[in-house]
Amino acid sequence: MRSDDLLAESHSLPRHEAERLLAAATGRNRSQVVLGFDVTEAEAAEFRSFIRRRGSDEPLQYIEGTVPFGPVTVRVDDRVLVPRPETEYLFELLTSRPGSPSVIVDLCTGSGNLALALKATFPDAEVYATDLSGDALSVARMNAEKNDLDVTFLDGDLFDPLPDHLRESVDLLVANPPYLAESEVADLPRDVLMEPRGALVAGPAGDELVERIGRDAALWLSPGGTVACEVSEFHADVVISYFKDIEASVVKDLAGRDRFVVGVRTVE
Ligand SMILES: C[S@@+](CC[C@H](N)C(=O)[O-])C[C@H]1O[C@@H](n2cnc3c(N)ncnc32)[C@H](O)[C@@H]1O
Numbered sequence: 001m002r003s004d005d006l007l008a009e010s011h012s013l014p015r016h017e018a019e020r021l022l023a024a025a026t027g028r029n030r031s032q033v034v035l036g037f038d039v040t041e042a043e044a045a046e047f048r049s050f051i052r053r054r055g056s057d058e059p060l061q062y063i064e065g066t067v068p069f070g071p072v073t074v075r076v077d078d079r080v081l082v083p084r085p086e087t088e089y090l091f092e093l094l095t096s097r098p099g100s101p102s103v104i105v106d107l108c109t110g111s112g113n114l115a116l117a118l119k120a121t122f123p124d125a126e127v128y129a130t131d132l133s134g135d136a137l138s139v140a141r142m143n144a145e146k147n148d149l150d151v152t153f154l155d156g157d158l159f160d161p162l163p164d165h166l167r168e169s170v171d172l173l174v175a176n177p178p179y180l181a182e183s184e185v186a187d188l189p190r191d192v193l194m195e196p197r198g199a200l201v202a203g204p205a206g207d208e209l210v211e212r213i214g215r216d217a218a219l220w221l222s223p224g225g226t227v228a229c230e231v232s233e234f235h236a237d238v239v240i241s242y243f244k245d246i247e248a249s250v251v252k253d254l255a256g257r258d259r260f261v262v263g264v265r266t267v268e
Helices: 003-009 015-026 030-035 041-055 060-064 085-095 113-121 134-146 182-187 208-220 236-242
Strands: 066-069 072-075 103-107 126-131 152-155 170-175 201-203 221-230 246-252 258-265
Touching: 003 015, 003 041, 015 030, 015 041, 015 060, 041 060, 060 066, 066 085, 066 113, 072 113, 072 134, 085 113, 085 170, 085 221, 085 258, 103 113, 113 126, 113 134, 113 170, 126 134, 134 152, 170 208, 182 201, 201 208, 208 221, 208 236, 208 246, 208 258, 221 246, 236 246, 236 258
Parallel strands: 103 126, 103 170, 126 152, 170 221
Antiparallel strands: 066 072, 221 258, 246 258
8 A cells, every 4th residue: 555545544634743643653754754655554554543543632742652852852651741842942042052061950850851852962961850750750761761861860849859969059950840720721732631730730820830949949059050940921920030049031932932931040
C-alpha cells in the first residue's frame, strides 16, 4: 500500500498531524512522508492505531513518544506534561545570554526537559531538578539516561529536597510550575486534560506555586544569580511582587504575551 492512500484514510485529522503520526508509525522522517513510500501491513496497522488514539484526544506527542527540546530529545507519556514551545523559548533566552552558570536548579522538572537541555548546554554545571511526582521523576531519569546527561533528580516539594549546601549558591534557578486555577480546568482542550492534573493546576487561585517560588528564590540564589519562572499571562502583573530581594521583570513570549518572570538576586 502507498503512504498517500493511508493518509487519505485519516481525513478526520489535520493533514500535518496525520503526517507526523505516519512518520512515527513507520520510522520515516517528514520529508520521506511528503514524498511518499510503500507501507507494510504492520506499519499500516500501527498507523491506524495511532489515528484511533489521536481520535480519542490523546496528545499527539504522547503517541509520537518523543519531543525535541533545544539540544535534547525527551520521551513523554501520560506521566508528564508535554514540553511547550514557550518553555523552549525561555530556555533559548537563558542560554543566549553571556556567562556559564556553575550551579543550576530546575523546580517542577516533569520530563526533565529544561534540566537536561541546560546540562547539555552547560556541561560543567552541577544540575539539580525537583518534582513532587515520583512518576514524572521516573520519566526524567529515563530521559537523562537516554541523553547520557548527569542531572540529580530529587523527589519533593519545590526547594525542600535540595541539599542545604546549595543555599545562596545557585547561579540559575528555573521553574515551569503548574499555574492554572482550578476554575480554568473546565475550559481546557480535551487533549490537555489528558496531561497530569498535578502538572497543570496549582490551586484555587493558580499562582500559589509561583508565590512560594518567588518568596524563597533569593534564599537559594548566589549573589547576582538569575531566577526565571514561567507564569500565566493572567498573573504576570501580580506575581512579580512575589519575588523578594530580586530585581525582576516580566518577559513576553514570541506571541507577545506576558509569560515569564526573570530576575536577578539583588546584593545588599
Ligand atoms: C507545568 S509541569 C512542567 C514540566 C516541565 N518542567 C516542562 O517545562 O515541561 C509542572 C511539574 O511540576 C510538578 N509539581 C507540581 N507541584 C509541585 C511541587 N509542589 N513541587 C515540585 N514539583 C511540583 C508536577 O508534577 C509537574 O511535573
